[in-house]
Amino acid sequence: MGDRWQVEVDRGVCIGSGMCVNHAPAGFRLDSARQSHPAEPETDANEAVLAAAEGCPVEAIMITLAESGEAVFPPEE
Template sequence: MGDRWRIEVDRGVCVGSGMCVGSAPEGFRLDAARQAHPATEEADAGEPLLEAAENCPVEAITITLAATGEPVFPPED
């Protein structure tokens, strides 16, 4: 079985660009206020989710390993 990721969006930072929904439509939704939120609290690790986090123009998305809390994105320096 593959890794599970916990996806979080800092809604205080999100500008509602929708780039995350474009990159990973199964992973993100925009609400009526155009604020992004994860479709589910945890998801199977996958390139579209990572791409969405990497391409967020305001870096509002964080991804951690669900089992350990270890950062996936942004990576620790």
């Protein structure tokens, strides 16, 4: 069984660029204020969601392992 991720968007940082929706249309939605939110807060690990987090121009997307809370993105330094 693969990893499960907890996906969060810091709506105070999100600028509504829509890059996350472009990278992972099944993983993110923009609301009427153009603020991003995950389609599902917990999801199977997948490259599209990771690409969305990596491509966010303001790094508003955080991904952690659902089971342990360990950071996936951004990586802990």
